[in-house]
Amino acid sequence: MRNISDLIEQHLKNILQDSPGGSIEIQRSELADLFQCVPSQINYVINTRFTVEKGYLVESKRGGGGYIRIRKVQIVSKARLQELLTEELIGESITQGVGYAIIDRLLEEGLISARESTLMKIATSRNVLNEVPQIRDRLRATMLKQMIAAILLR
Structure with a gap:
């Protein structure tokens, strides 16, 4: 059985794949509610599975109305x-x-x-x-x- 981190990663990758422009904005708390986990679990997945080496850029804004933006980097040449x-x-x-x-x-x-x-x-x-x-x-x-x-x- 897959663990919660795998499920969160796959969910985010599915959303990214369906997203025009290869970019999504999510709210950590909403995703944590969806997967019934703590927000730090979301941070862990994003920090370890959506890295520059793996082809992603991540921006984060904390506080009220904060978000996490994940963008898949496209290879130009x-x-x-x-x-x-x-x-x-x-x-x-x-x-x-x-x-x-x-x-x-x-x-x-x-x-x-x-x-x-x-x-x-x-x-x-x-x-x-x-x-x-x-x-x-x-x-x-x-x-x-x-x-x-x-x-x-x-």
Whole structure:
């Protein structure tokens, strides 16, 4: 059985998919009432499952009449995507979790196959990059940048 976080995530993704322009505004309290959970559960889902690495921009306004705006970022060009991923998101060092989120985004956008996704995750996993964390995260960043460049140039 799926947990409440999965249900909230799927609900938001369904609304986003049906939304013209790929943007929605929600009220945390209304969503919490709908799923009979605390508002912090909504925050958790948004903060962990709707990140920049996963292709979302989130804006939040707190207080009375506050809202959360979630927008799915559209890929304009492969060159811009490569720049965004390698320069802005990956940088010089990247954790396994963030790296996997980027790989999942490439899969979701249809830029890589499920098999390529699996291979990329294996190659950049902690088990393969068996080094101290600082070196491991730098190696992962370099490998991901090279893989993304090769994929986007084909």
